[in-house]
Amino acid sequence: MSALLEVRNLSVSVDDKAILRGVDLTVNAGEVHAIMGPNGSGKSTLAQVLAGRETFHVTGGDVRYGGRDLLALSPEERAREGVFLAFQYPVEIPGVSNVYLLKAAVNSVRRHRGLPELDAMDFLAQIRGKIKLMDMRDELLYRAVNEGFSGGEKKRNEILQMALLEPRLAILDETDSGLDIDALQVVANGINTLRSPERAMIVVTHYQRLLDYVVPDFVHVLSQGRIVKSGGKDLALELERRGYGWLDDPSTARAISP
Amino acid sequence: MTTPATRLDDLISREYRHGFVSDVEADALPRGLSEDVIRLISAKKNEPPFMLEWRLAAYRHWRTMTEPNWSSVHHPPIDYQDIIYYSAPKSQKNGPKSLDEVDPELLRVYDKLGVPLRERELLAGVAVDAVFDSVSVGTTFKAKLGELGIVFCSFSEAVQEHPELVQQYLGSVVPYTDNFFAALNSAVFSDGSFCYIPRGVRCPMELSTYFRINAKDTGQFERTLIIADEGAYVSYLEGCTAPMRDENQLHAAVVELVALEGAQIKYSTVQNWYPGDKEGRGGIYNFVTKRGDCRGNDSRISWTQVETGSAITWKYPSCILRGDNSVGEFYSVALTNNYQQADTGTKMIHIGRNTKSTIVSKGISAGRGQNAYRGLVKILKSADGARNYSQCDSLLLGDRCGAHTFPYIEVKNATAKVEHEASTSRIGEDQLFYCRQRGLSTEDAVSMIVNGFCKEVFKELPMEFAVEAQKLLGVSLEGSVG
Numbered sequence: 001m002s003a004l005l006e007v008r009n010l011s012v013s014v015d016d017k018a019i020l021r022g023v024d025l026t027v028n029a030g031e032v033h034a035i036m037g038p039n040g041s042g043k044s045t046l047a048q049v050l051a052g053r054e055t056f057h058v059t060g061g062d063v064r065y066g067g068r069d070l071l072a073l074s075p076e077e078r079a080r081e082g083v084f085l086a087f088q089y090p091v092e093i094p095g096v097s098n099v100y101l102l103k104a105a106v107n108s109v110r111r112h113r114g115l116p117e118l119d120a121m122d123f124l125a126q127i128r129g130k131i132k133l134m135d136m137r138d139e140l141l142y143r144a145v146n147e148g149f150s151g152g153e154k155k156r157n158e159i160l161q162m163a164l165l166e167p168r169l170a171i172l173d174e175t176d177s178g179l180d181i182d183a184l185q186v187v188a189n190g191i192n193t194l195r196s197p198e199r200a201m202i203v204v205t206h207y208q209r210l211l212d213y214v215v216p217d218f219v220h221v222l223s224q225g226r227i228v229k230s231g232g233k234d235l236a237l238e239l240e241r242r243g244y245g246w247l248d249d250p251s252t253a254r255a256i257s258p
Numbered sequence: 259m260t261t262p263a264t265r266l267d268d269l270i271s272r273e274y275r276h277g278f279v280s281d282v283e284a285d286a287l288p289r290g291l292s293e294d295v296i297r298l299i300s301a302k303k304n305e306p307p308f309m310l311e312w313r314l315a316a317y318r319h320w321r322t323m324t325e326p327n328w329s330s331v332h333h334p335p336i337d338y339q340d341i342i343y344y345s346a347p348k349s350q351k352n353g354p355k356s357l358d359e360v361d362p363e364l365l366r367v368y369d370k371l372g373v374p375l376r377e378r379e380l381l382a383g384v385a386v387d388a389v390f391d392s393v394s395v396g397t398t399f400k401a402k403l404g405e406l407g408i409v410f411c412s413f414s415e416a417v418q419e420h421p422e423l424v425q426q427y428l429g430s431v432v433p434y435t436d437n438f439f440a441a442l443n444s445a446v447f448s449d450g451s452f453c454y455i456p457r458g459v460r461c462p463m464e465l466s467t468y469f470r471i472n473a474k475d476t477g478q479f480e481r482t483l484i485i486a487d488e489g490a491y492v493s494y495l496e497g498c499t500a501p502m503r504d505e506n507q508l509h510a511a512v513v514e515l516v517a518l519e520g521a522q523i524k525y526s527t528v529q530n531w532y533p534g535d536k537e538g539r540g541g542i543y544n545f546v547t548k549r550g551d552c553r554g555n556d557s558r559i560s561w562t563q564v565e566t567g568s569a570i571t572w573k574y575p576s577c578i579l580r581g582d583n584s585v586g587e588f589y590s591v592a593l594t595n596n597y598q599q600a601d602t603g604t605k606m607i608h609i610g611r612n613t614k615s616t617i618v619s620k621g622i623s624a625g626r627g628q629n630a631y632r633g634l635v636k637i638l639k640s641a642d643g644a645r646n647y648s649q650c651d652s653l654l655l656g657d658r659c660g661a662h663t664f665p666y667i668e669v670k671n672a673t674a675k676v677e678h679e680a681s682t683s684r685i686g687e688d689q690l691f692y693c694r695q696r697g698l699s700t701e702d703a704v705s706m707i708v709n710g711f712c713k714e715v716f717k718e719l720p721m722e723f724a725v726e727a728q729k730l731l732g733v734s735l736e737g738s739v740g
Contacts, residue, residue, distance in 0.1 A: 051691075051695050052691075052694070052695070053691055054687075054691075055687065074694070075691060075694040075695050076694045076695075076697050076698060076699055076700075078695075079694065079695050079696055079697040080697045084695075085695050087692065087695075090692065091686065091688045091689050091692045093689055093692070093693075093706075093707055093710055094710055094711065095709070095710025095711055095712070095713035095714070096706055096707065096709070096710035096713075100706070101693070101696065101706070104696075104697075104698055104702065104706065105696035105697050105698065108696070108697035108698055108699075108702075109697045112697070144710065161696065165696070165697070
């Protein structure tokens with residue numbers, strides 16, 4: 001069986017500055033991969049490039065998604081094919097109600113899959129259960145997208161969208177940042193509920209904290225645009241203990257490499 | 259990957275959908291303007307002497323005036339002697355008695371525009387006074403309105419049937435001395451709509467006109483007069499589209515509203531004249547004078563406009579708040595794309611005590627469009643307790659367009675409260691990417707974001723019009739990304 005996502009030697013730059021310098025990553029359906037690394041290592045760039053952000057320039061390598069060339073698809077095509085990015089900084093869209101965007105998103109994915117569009121009643125019925133899961137107030141559905149949402153509400157809203165869109169590949173970009181412990185548990189619980197053998201997740205995070213709740217199958221450390229180390233969930237604990245500094249030191253890094 | 263700038267260009271390049279010239283024979287005067295031409299127009303329309311005198315007085319005054327140059331719009335000089343001042347579709351000479359008698363070609367034009375008279379009449383319950391070129395071709399629901407004493411007809415018909423009302427109110431809100439274009443309109447206006455709602459009557463349906471420029475080089479000089487007598491209510495819709503054409507065309511309409519004590523007039527416009535092509539060639543010059551007079555106490559006038567068309571829009575729907583406790587409102591969305599220019603806003607003149615006005619203006623600029631809000635809030639000495647709230651927001655799509663705000667505030671009464679808020683924002687690549695990552699196409703995303711920006715204005719439009727306005731905005735913008 002071929003992998004859901006295969007990233008081969010991916011190089012990316014922005015304004016002629018190289019951010020990713022040959023990233024390799026293979027993700028199979030059902031797996032949860034954590035991408036960790038210090039600030040500026042390229043974690044968010046990787047997440048956004050996979051989602052199709054056009055401000056980044058792919059200078060080399062390729063990405064296969066379900067056997068197809070992912071980089072040839074527009075952001076909306078990727079979304080409709082099941083690639084979902086939970087944003088680190090969800091944007092505000094004044095005057096557009098949250099429920100309107102959610103319904104437009106769900107229906108664009110349904111159209112693509114050849115399913116009939118949901119009307120307002122069906123959609124609300126579907127959203128009710130999910131909004132409870134995320135411990136969100138109904139009122140947030142009718143407010144403008146992310147406008148006046150607290151940091152925690154924005155992140156819950158992202159996971160709510162993920163729950164509605166049922167992606168095959170979910171990329172969570174620092175979903176834990178800015179969350180207090182209660183919100184973190186709600187968000188983690190939402191993520192865990194969505195774990196399934198058909199769905200893969202890439203969890204980008206700076207800290208080990210989220211991984212206490214969302215236990216990854218694999219942990220990768222990104223540093224200076226490359227994956228410098230991969231391992232199981234214990235690697236995250238080791239990073240928590242030792243920091244990232246030792247990975248940049250060639251002698252220690254080599255010393256502990258298998 | 260493409261850069262945002264090239265995508266923007268691709269997307270802006272949507273052609274005007276209503277561009278076609280229908281093949282209807284026109285009965286037109288020769289080009290140019292003189293007292294003889296005005297006498298001829300008046301004679302063709304079989305007008306009573308007071309009308310001719312008024313037209314001639316306007317013409318003589320107009321000749322002493324010069325074109326205003328204070329606005330921020332630019333255009334080559336207009337040759338007023340190269341315009342045909344009267345044109346009527348030939349087949350209308352004897353006037354149709356009903357829609358069945360209307361030239362089928364005219365009806366087809368409306369069908370193409372998506373405003374089928376028949377369907378509107380039957381389905382929407384809207385009485386339509388459709389202006390095709392300069393003569394009204396169909397007036398519906400007249401009988402039903404007549405039972406309530408409501409007069410809704412073409413201006414020409416009002417001159418024949420209700421000359422006393424016309425004489426009493428014509429020019430009482432916008433005198434012919436008001437400005438260059440209003441003077442020109444007063445001299446040569448060919449037709450328009452007239453509406454009178456008697457005392458205490460609430461008009462049971464939205465009244466509607468559709469304007470259209472068709473015959474080549476024909477200036478359009480519409481005149482609309484709406485009077486709501488004491489305690490009356492009317493909601494009036496005006497919408498326009500025009501066929502594609504290379505030469506610029508002048509449109510100088512005048513709209514006068516009179517609200518007597520306790521009366522309310524809601525006037526909504528969706529304006530979609532031909533805006534010119536992508537290079538800025540052609541398009542309508544729209545120089546309009548619209549003003550409402552809250553003449554009686556406790557009266558209310560609301561202007562809601564969605565301006566997406568015209569090469570140039572020069573338009574300031576205003577309210578004179580004469581009566582105590584009267585209320586004036588102005589809700590506006592103005593969109594400019596390619597080389598379109600809009601200089602639009604409002605004037606709120608507070609004269610009566612405890613008068614209130616609200617201004618919500620949303621300007622959207624894309625391509626090389628230039629959008630200016632120009633508004634005057636004037637509180638006179640007599641206006642104790644007057645209040646105004648103004649909000650002017652601009653949205654930019656791309657980096658070659660412009661937004662300008664010129665608020666003028668004159669307060670002569672210390673008890674007045676005047677608030678003004680303004681903002682300028684840009685559709686961010688962030689917002690677009692967010693929506694696209696959720697599966698929306700770029701066009702749907704832009705349309706959604708812009709509609710969100712305009713929400714406060716759209717909610718003031720009657721439902722069916724709001725839907726039309728949203729679609730129109732989508733069509734006009736199909737295309738513009740920041």
